[in-house]
Amino acid sequence: MSPDTIYSSDSLSGDLIASVSDLKVYFQSKQGMVHSVDGVSFDIVDGEMMGLVGETGCGKSVTARAFMQLIQTPPGVLAGGSIHFKSQKQCKKCTGSGCDDCSNTGREIVDLLSLTERQIRELRGDRIAMIFQDPGKALNPGLTIRSQVAEVFQEHRESDVFERAGIADTMSGLTSYLLKQYVRQETNFITKLLLKFPPFSLARKKVDKAINGLVSDALAETQIPNANKIMERFPHELSGGMKQRVMIAQAIACNPDLLIADEPTTALDVTVQARVLDLIKDLQKRHKTSVLYISHDLSLVRRVCDRVAVMYAGKIVETGDAETIFINPKHPYTQGLIKALPSMTHERGKLEAIEGMVPELIEPKAGCRFASRCKQKKANCDKTDPELKAVSNKDKSHKVSCFLYE
Amino acid sequence: MSSADKTILSVKNVKKHFPIKEGVFQKVVGQVHAVDGVNFDIKEGETVGLVGESGCGKTTIGRCVAGLEALTEGNIYFDLPSDKIALLEDSEKQDDKKVSAEQIEEIGNSYDIGKIEGDLFNHYRRNCQMVFQDSFASLSPRQLVSDIVSRPLRVHNVCPENEVIPRTINLLEQVGLGAQHLYRFPHQFSGGQRQRISIARALALDPKLIVLDEPTSALDVSVQAQILNLLHDLQKKRGLAYLFITHNLSVIRHMADKIVVMYLGKVVEAGNTEDIFANPQHPYTKALLAASPDLQSEVTSGMAALDGAIPDPARPPQGCSFRTRCPVAQPECGWEVDDVVRRLEHKDSIFNFLKEVDQSDAFNAKFTFETEAAANQLMAAMKSDDIPDAMKKMVSKLNCDAEHVTVSFKPAKTVPLIACGNGSSARCVLVNK
Numbered sequence: 001m002s003p004d005t006i007y008s009s010d011s012l013s014g015d016l017i018a019s020v021s022d023l024k025v026y027f028q029s030k031q032g033m034v035h036s037v038d039g040v041s042f043d044i045v046d047g048e049m050m051g052l053v054g055e056t057g058c059g060k061s062v063t064a065r066a067f068m069q070l071i072q073t074p075p076g077v078l079a080g081g082s083i084h085f086k087s088q089k090q091c092k093k094c095t096g097s098g099c100d101d102c103s104n105t106g107r108e109i110v111d112l113l114s115l116t117e118r119q120i121r122e123l124r125g126d127r128i129a130m131i132f133q134d135p136g137k138a139l140n141p142g143l144t145i146r147s148q149v150a151e152v153f154q155e156h157r158e159s160d161v162f163e164r165a166g167i168a169d170t171m172s173g174l175t176s177y178l179l180k181q182y183v184r185q186e187t188n189f190i191t192k193l194l195l196k197f198p199p200f201s202l203a204r205k206k207v208d209k210a211i212n213g214l215v216s217d218a219l220a221e222t223q224i225p226n227a228n229k230i231m232e233r234f235p236h237e238l239s240g241g242m243k244q245r246v247m248i249a250q251a252i253a254c255n256p257d258l259l260i261a262d263e264p265t266t267a268l269d270v271t272v273q274a275r276v277l278d279l280i281k282d283l284q285k286r287h288k289t290s291v292l293y294i295s296h297d298l299s300l301v302r303r304v305c306d307r308v309a310v311m312y313a314g315k316i317v318e319t320g321d322a323e324t325i326f327i328n329p330k331h332p333y334t335q336g337l338i339k340a341l342p343s344m345t346h347e348r349g350k351l352e353a354i355e356g357m358v359p360e361l362i363e364p365k366a367g368c369r370f371a372s373r374c375k376q377k378k379a380n381c382d383k384t385d386p387e388l389k390a391v392s393n394k395d396k397s398h399k400v401s402c403f404l405y406e
Numbered sequence: 407m408s409s410a411d412k413t414i415l416s417v418k419n420v421k422k423h424f425p426i427k428e429g430v431f432q433k434v435v436g437q438v439h440a441v442d443g444v445n446f447d448i449k450e451g452e453t454v455g456l457v458g459e460s461g462c463g464k465t466t467i468g469r470c471v472a473g474l475e476a477l478t479e480g481n482i483y484f485d486l487p488s489d490k491i492a493l494l495e496d497s498e499k500q501d502d503k504k505v506s507a508e509q510i511e512e513i514g515n516s517y518d519i520g521k522i523e524g525d526l527f528n529h530y531r532r533n534c535q536m537v538f539q540d541s542f543a544s545l546s547p548r549q550l551v552s553d554i555v556s557r558p559l560r561v562h563n564v565c566p567e568n569e570v571i572p573r574t575i576n577l578l579e580q581v582g583l584g585a586q587h588l589y590r591f592p593h594q595f596s597g598g599q600r601q602r603i604s605i606a607r608a609l610a611l612d613p614k615l616i617v618l619d620e621p622t623s624a625l626d627v628s629v630q631a632q633i634l635n636l637l638h639d640l641q642k643k644r645g646l647a648y649l650f651i652t653h654n655l656s657v658i659r660h661m662a663d664k665i666v667v668m669y670l671g672k673v674v675e676a677g678n679t680e681d682i683f684a685n686p687q688h689p690y691t692k693a694l695l696a697a698s699p700d701l702q703s704e705v706t707s708g709m710a711a712l713d714g715a716i717p718d719p720a721r722p723p724q725g726c727s728f729r730t731r732c733p734v735a736q737p738e739c740g741w742e743v744d745d746v747v748r749r750l751e752h753k754d755s756i757f758n759f760l761k762e763v764d765q766s767d768a769f770n771a772k773f774t775f776e777t778e779a780a781a782n783q784l785m786a787a788m789k790s791d792d793i794p795d796a797m798k799k800m801v802s803k804l805n806c807d808a809e810h811v812t813v814s815f816k817p818a819k820t821v822p823l824i825a826c827g828n829g830s831s832a833r834c835v836l837v838n839k
Binding site: 300341 | 459460596597598626627628629631632634638639642653655656659660661693694696697699700712715751
């Protein structure tokens with residue numbers, strides 16, 4: 001796990017926060033190995049909003065889940081590649097002074113795929129957070145909003161809770177032990193009983209109040225009106241937009257370095273979608289969070305993202321600045337996608353659909369995945385894989401994987 | 407399209423309310439006003455688009471038109487001859503006594519889809535078909551494609567048994583599938599193909615009208631383009647009329663000749679597609695258009711969004727139903743006591759000490775608080791900036807007597823649909839002003 005890869009691409013300006021290189025995620029099925037993500041590489045610049053666009057089944061969600069090690073293995077197989085991530089934490093080896101391991105940044109660089117379960121748990125929700133597609137399914141229907149948002153603080157911000165409660169310095173011995181158990185939700189029958197009576201109950205109430213305060217601050221951050229009342233409600237009592245706000249509150253509670261938004265507005269109405277997007281964009285600017293924004297909606301991505309990667313059948317076919325990609329798309333697939341969107345200029349019934357279907361990803365053959373649907377197919381498209389290369393020498397950030405530009 | 411002027415479907419003042427039941431005996435405690443007085447016509451070979459946010463009643467209308475829901479009130483006439491339309495229009499004018507009640511009833515018995523029986527009903531069922539949103543749920547997983555597509559042919563006995571399969575193959579070919587797909591199950595197809603099977607099934611009886619309930623919402627853009635092209639080709643070839651229900655504005659702009667915008671069970675704006683997109687009259691339509699992203703529009707323009715949530719359809723607001731979220735609400739939009747609660751409930755502690763509310767009707771109420779201080783707090787809030795000026799103007803009575811606060815508003819009528827030129831109309835007090 002050499003961290004050299006994090007500076008592999010010379011075409012990008014600014015600091016990188018994460019770098020995916022040659023990521024391969026396969027799934028075992030009865031018919032054979034499904035190559036869901038097959039050699040995906042891209043970088044995320046610190047503080048930018050990176051868009052990942054593609055149709056159903058192209059592997060965009062799998063890529064996002066790989067960041068958090070949320071892929072179930074088996075049937076999933078992490079077949080190769082790495083995801084390097086630079087967190088705000090100090091490098092353990094050189095304690096911030098800069099060494100080879102951290103490429104002289106003084107910040108810790110880790111390969112997310114090779115972390116142990118325990119190590120990734122420390123990062124999940126703290127340094128990397130995720131907003132899921134369907135807030136109705138991602139929130140636990142049996143817990144109040146308060147306890148669901150509080151989990152983040154209990155897991156990652158134990159010291160903040162005690163500090164806010166004003167008992168960080170005064171805690172000692174048994175009280176300290178009991179309250180830590182309480183915050184970690186590891187209480188058993190006896191500790192629970194002890195916490196019910198003074199003097200422990202007084203400290204417990206302070207802790208409860210502190211957690212409530214943290215939760216209501218987090219909710220207020222996402223412009224939830226009347227956070228104190230919403231806290232006591234269950235997810236089914238809230239509207240879709242409100243639930244998505246709770247999810248966002250949960251995700252940004254610890255002020256993460258990288259926020260992964262997996263189709264955060266697909267389940268919402270357009271008017272609510274506009275609100276939620278404004279909110280994400282606003283939070284991203286204020287906290288300088290980097291966002292990996294996953295969507296199938298091209299027009300949305302164009303609105304919110306700085307850079308875009310277009311995925312097709314498990315591979316990235318084109319990547320570059322959002323504006324460049326939408327005004328001057330190079331790959332036949334990207335061109336087709338943009339033309340297929342209904343718009344004013346199209347005569348009715350004359351939409352330029354991409355004929356054919358997404359190819360099977362079970363043990364795919366060599367060659368461009370898009371070849372079977374491509375109108376500009378050439379002889380070598382079926383034989384060898386095109387590589388992701390810069391379109392021109394001038395603009396190295398705009399890359400495309402197509403033989404037409406070689 | 408020579409017969410383009412013939413009206414195939416008229417929806418007249420349709421209401422559909424769903425009861426809210428509670429308790430052991432399932433007592434009806436309220437009504438959800440899913441659809442609350444909707445009018446529109448569909449002509450032969452025309453596409454009418456129905457747009458709105460989720461929960462606005464667009465799917466319910468579609469189900470009513472397809473005959474899947476019994477109406478609470480109103481009529482849906484199918485294939486009404488033009489002289490009968492004239493008769494109905496005459497009867498709507500109250501002063502005109504030329505049309506007798508018997509005549510109206512006769513029209514109802516032979517054309518109203520809720521009343522017709524026997525052959526007349528079969529005629530309607532054959533000519534009005536539906537394509538559902540979720541093709542996973544609307545195709546039986548245990549039936550072969552041949553069974554699914556040929557079922558309407560068999561039920562209506564339109565051809566001898568030996569012709570059923572050739573006709574089924576013909577139908578599949580029309581939607582871009584083929585004979586090789588006959589003996590497969592729905593799960594063996596992709597989303598786009600399954601939607602094609604649904605369309606083939608709807609086409610089987612050669613209908614005049616197809617209700618398309620979000621036919622492309624579950625599909626990717628490239629497949630969506632294929633389906634939209636297919637729908638258009640079929641319409642041209644067969645002179646079909648579509649009722650196209652969707653929340654996607656760019657799709658509706660591409661497909662529809664006329665648009666009906668719905669909000670909270672009511673039509674807020676209706677008219678020709680170009681007119682509505684070029685010059686929207688209702689603030690809700692404007693907000694919808696502003697909020698939907700488009701590849702053509704400038705990236706720099708922000709997405710104007712609406713505040714708040716859709717009001718509870720079990721207690722729809724009086725007056726204009728959009729005024730609770732409207733950026734340009736006027737005094738005459740009709741304000742009521744519920745608005746006080748809607749505006750102030752997000753303020754902490756104002757209603758924490760509320761003991762009871764005595765509400766005689768929507769416009770008058772008496773709040774009783776536990777303490778005098780809380781009552782004064784409400785009084786102060788009523789005069790603060792949390793209450794819009796338009797609303798303050800309509801307050802006819804506001805006084806505080808110890809812990810009681812009495813609030814009264816000037817009563818207002820429901821805002822009607824107002825015609826605003828070139829055949830379009832909008833339900834807003836600002837139209838034509």
